[in-house]
Amino acid sequence: MFGFLKKAFGKTNEAIREVVPEKRSKISREEFEEVLLEADVDYELIERLLEGLPETITRPQAFNSLISVFQYQARWIRPEEYHPFVEMIIGVNGAGKTTTIAKLAYRYKQVGHSVILGAGDTFRAAAIEQLSRWAEKLDVPIVATRQGHDPSAVVFDTIKSALAKGIDRVIIDTAGRLHTQANLSEELKKMVRVADKALPGAPHRKLLILDGTQGSSTVNQARAFDEMIGIDGIILTKLDGTAKGGAILTIADELKMPLYYIGTGETPEDLIPFKANDYVNLILDEIFSGS
Known part of the structure; x- marks a missing residue:
């Protein structure tokens, strides 16, 4: 490791x-x-x-x-306390959301959990296609629709499918929205509300994907998303491609949120649990x- x-x-x-x-x-x-x-x-x-x-x-x-x-003090959410465990993956375009979803799905499968994906980024057809390819490659089911359809319907159907099939883990993608776009932020809030209707308490964890190559400048982005819907933790991606690894210190100091994983490459295996002692x-x- x-x-x-x-x-x-x-x-x-x-x-x-x-x-x-x-x-x-x-x-x-x-x-x-x-x-x-x-x-x-x-x-x-x-x-x-x-x-x-x-x-x-x-x-x-x-x-x-x-x-x-x-x-x-940070609130670390434990997936084993929920069944199914529903998490929503959030972040701007290009941060590595779709690849990170694939890495999480792979990680869960490796320890014996069943997984279903929800293609909630209906803003871009390419996002639906990319996540569908990952689902096929990883041999996990996916709920997907066409570009432009209501992403909240995807959220509802994915959670209900997980409940019906007894699936352990639900991972829902969201559009790579800029936090300045009011209409998209309202859409994200609606997705959270609909998740709670499908399964009270869901989503259990809202993970924000931050692009490590942007360094400390991601702090303001994280604050905006946190104010919008409340972020439960962070995954930092693309650290292998930047010299800005010290930004983790700034992100931790400013946000005081759990940093769950760091992304180190493009393959499903390239996701490492973050441990502060090892990092220092x-x-x-x-x-x-x-x-």
Whole structure:
């Protein structure tokens, strides 16, 4: 698992090595600051992380500073507490929603759960086709309609189908809407309401997909979606293609939401549960000698 994580942060680690070409037992505050800047950590957060640190920093001191960002109370939703477990996948176009849905479906199937997909992005025909191809490839059922049809009907039919067939996991796609588009935001709110009508309490988890290549700039996007319908957690994608891996610190600090997974590539296997300790140690492994 740690090897997959290292692959995901390859470009971030390259940026760190430009600041600290050789590992050592201690680094200066100035170098630590530059490392965090290169990794796209918000500057105000960097100033707070440096508070109380000495002019020369050891690995334990750096670890304690970075891990403090993740020490907030967050509501982690456990799928095993619901049957079926219904989650709605949200995010703007290009963030990697459809691929992430496929990765989640694959992950659930690997541990023996049955899965059904709902093609709720009826705004684009290509989205319906892409998700249908993934469903066929992964051998999971899908509820889909034509472009322009009511996405809330897809939500209702997918949940009712899961209930009728005893399916464990329901994953519903949504249009890659920009949060500035009022008509689309109302549509999303309606999808949430209809899910609750089909199964009281659904959707049990609303996951926001954020594009890792956009770095810290995704924070405002996340806030807007959270205000709109309430976000229960985040999946960060495309981290293997960017040097902005430090943005995770900014996202965690600003949003204080659960970060469930990170996406590391295009295949169904490329989805890793996020663990804060592993993430911080991965950064520090590029700076400090020893463990």
